[in-house]
Amino acid sequence: MSDPVVLITGALTGIGRATALAYARQGANLVVSGRHQDVGEQFAGELSDLGAPAEFVRADVRFDADVKDLVDRAVARFGRIDVAVNNAGTAGTPGPVTDVTDEDYQAIFDTNVKGTLLCLKHEFRVMREQSVGSIVNVSSVFGLMGYPEATLYVGSKHAVVGFTKAAALEGAAHGIRVNAIAPGFTRTAMYEQFTGDDTARDAVDSVLPMHRAGTPEEIAEALQYLGSDKASYLSGHVLTVDGGLMAGGPLLSSS
Ligand SMILES: NC(=O)c1ccc[n+]([C@@H]2O[C@H](COP(=O)([O-])OP(=O)(O)OC[C@H]3O[C@@H](n4cnc5c(N)ncnc54)[C@H](OP(=O)(O)O)[C@@H]3O)[C@@H](O)[C@H]2O)c1
Numbered sequence: 001m002s003d004p005v006v007l008i009t010g011a012l013t014g015i016g017r018a019t020a021l022a023y024a025r026q027g028a029n030l031v032v033s034g035r036h037q038d039v040g041e042q043f044a045g046e047l048s049d050l051g052a053p054a055e056f057v058r059a060d061v062r063f064d065a066d067v068k069d070l071v072d073r074a075v076a077r078f079g080r081i082d083v084a085v086n087n088a089g090t091a092g093t094p095g096p097v098t099d100v101t102d103e104d105y106q107a108i109f110d111t112n113v114k115g116t117l118l119c120l121k122h123e124f125r126v127m128r129e130q131s132v133g134s135i136v137n138v139s140s141v142f143g144l145m146g147y148p149e150a151t152l153y154v155g156s157k158h159a160v161v162g163f164t165k166a167a168a169l170e171g172a173a174h175g176i177r178v179n180a181i182a183p184g185f186t187r188t189a190m191y192e193q194f195t196g197d198d199t200a201r202d203a204v205d206s207v208l209p210m211h212r213a214g215t216p217e218e219i220a221e222a223l224q225y226l227g228s229d230k231a232s233y234l235s236g237h238v239l240t241v242d243g244g245l246m247a248g249g250p251l252l253s254s255s
Helices: 014-025 037-049 064-078 102-130 151-172 189-195 198-207 216-227
Strands: 005-008 029-034 054-058 083-086 133-138 176-183 238-241
Touching (some): 005 014, 014 037, 014 083, 029 037, 029 064, 037 054, 064 102, 083 102, 083 216, 102 151, 133 151, 133 216, 151 176, 176 216, 189 198, 216 238
Parallel strands (some): 005 029, 005 083, 029 054, 083 133, 133 176, 176 238
């Protein structure tokens, strides 16, 4: 696939941003999406400066009309979508299950679950017409295991894995591959928020197999592979990129 057209949600920070930059260096055509117009336009300019034709489209993935508009504008600009990266997500506010409110549920599930579903819906609409396409959903190692006091986030990322498998089966007949990436702890704003402060972060890092969290660039590298033709016989797959975290069960390391 030369000069692929790549659409990325939640592209203005962290893993989404690193993924957009990695694709730009590969010479892709990019549609980057997020909720902040000024930052988005500036980022599209940076990508263009790297030689990648790029368009920013403001979209909040919780809303069907926004996601429809995002996908339609990607097609209007570039004529097709080869790779879609459904990355937008939120960790919400972790806490005991007894404290969960309707608002907490909505905050996490509307973005992580409904948002991913809406992206799949509209991306499938285009990719079915093309009879080809590759979708990468961003789940988490918490889509494969539990974590205390993160019930909503864990549940939402398990749902993303379920969507990935069902959509992979539906897409197979139409030339559409659907996979998920499951990052472990990765140094982004979300990781900072989830871990709290430097002391807590050091404590988490010390029990990780490699004694460090991953970088957004390391996730982007694996994500690009999953989306590419090099992974042409992979579908319904969940690729963990976690420094070995899931290899021996959670939070086990030697000193
Ligand atoms: N960092 C980790 O340790 C880790 C581990 C496993 C999985 N992940 C997953 O990786 C993905 C990227 O997260 P990150 O670590 O790169 O953190 P991040 O920098 O906070 O990125 C999340 C992005 O999603 C956007 N977003 C949130 N809600 C949105 C909505 N309703 N509509 C559109 N965009 C929305 C955010 O933009 P706003 O500024 O508009 O909120 C932000 O740009 C997430 O799905 C996350 O769950 C992260």
